[in-house]
Every structure is written in C-alpha cells, then in structure tokens.
Amino acid sequence: MRFRAGTTGLLVVVLAALAGCGTQASAGPEDAARKASARSSPLTSSATANARPSSAELQGRWWTWAASEPEKTNPVADQDGSACGLNQPQDVWFLAGTFGGQVERACKVPAGRPIAFPLVNRFGDRSDCAAFMSNVRGTVRLDGRAIEPETYQGDLITVQSAQGNAVTGEEERFTATGCGLWVQLPSLAPGKHSxxxxxxxxxxxxxxxYALSVAASSE
Structure with missing residues (x-):
C-alpha cells in the first residue's frame, strides 16, 4: 500500500498495501494503555459477522488496524505471520501486505470469521488515488483458484491511528480518500489454506x- 504524502521516514516511500507502511516508534510506558485503546471503538462495528461492510467502512477500519502498532509489531512489516493476530476486530479478520517486496506468513484464523484484505492500496487526496489507480493491478489465488478483486477508486474514509505507529507515526484521527484493489472472503472451511x-x-x-490455518468451530 502507499501512505499519505507529507509523512516522514518509510512513509515517504510507497505504502504497500495488502499492505504496507513503515516508520519509527519505540514503545513508552503508556504503550499497554495505548494498545488497549486501539483495540476498542476504532476497530469495532455495528455490522454483524454476516453483513458486508461498505468499501468506505472496510478501508477506514483496515487502515485503523494497520496504524495500531509500531513497525516492530506492525502486521504490514511482519516477516513470518507472528503479528497477524494483533488487534483483530471481532467480526472480520484482516490480512496485510508489505511495505514493498514479498514475504511468507503463517497465520491462524478463528472459525467462522470472514477475511478481508487489500492487494495494494493507499490513502491521500482524490488526486493521489486517481494517479495510484491509473496503473494498478494484482492477483489473488486461494488454494490455487483465482479470486477476482474489487476495485475501490476512491472513498472518503476515517482513520484512527495510535502514537508511534508505522503508518502515520503519531496518534491522530483524520479523514482521507482511500483506494485500492480489495478482496472480502466469507469464512473459510476449517483446515489449512494457501x-x-x-x-x-x-x-x-x-x-x-499466506499459509492459513482455520480453526474448527469447537476450538
């Protein structure tokens, strides 16, 4: 994914989406309280697990999730899948891309949880998204089967970021235009999936x- 223009560090670079971000951040004494706050309202929704969120809601919630951790524990900077379960909401399971380049991750997904992710994405103003989407492309294969992504040309989104996160670097709430190629999947059958x-x-x-392991309903 790509990040907003005007940010510093890795944020000046491409924000890779399925996603990406990156920048500095060291956890302070308030880190535990900050993480608890990041898990609350910004990541919750009135939608039920069976309801599909709008493209604007999905993007805003995903960016809030991506901006909830510093680089060391950020799901976009994750090299092996160890961060994939952090700050996940209760009605959907988010997956992330990278800040650029390719990685392999193993991730355990709860039973009955829909999955959503971008192939590549960004936020900024309308002109940023227009330029980004003019030459965007991507592919998704689930267990060897091609999945057609949805194209979100530009939606007004609201993002809540945490202090020291890898996307914006600071704690703030803002609106922007979000865009990209996205996939929303229903919950997968228990077992292993590629x-x-x-x-x-x-x-x-x-x-x-991704090597996904979906839990059985009794687990």
Missing part, C-alpha cells in the same frame, strides 16, 4: 504467500 496475494502500482509491488 493464499497468494500480489499487487502493484507503477514501480511499487507487494506480495504475500
């Missing part, structure tokens, strides 16, 4: 090979 995600816009590319 998910391969690739996304690109101009010279930025991101990719993740």
């Amino acid at each position: 998910l391969k995600i690739r996304g690109q816009s101009d010279d930025f590319s991101t990719g993740v090979d």
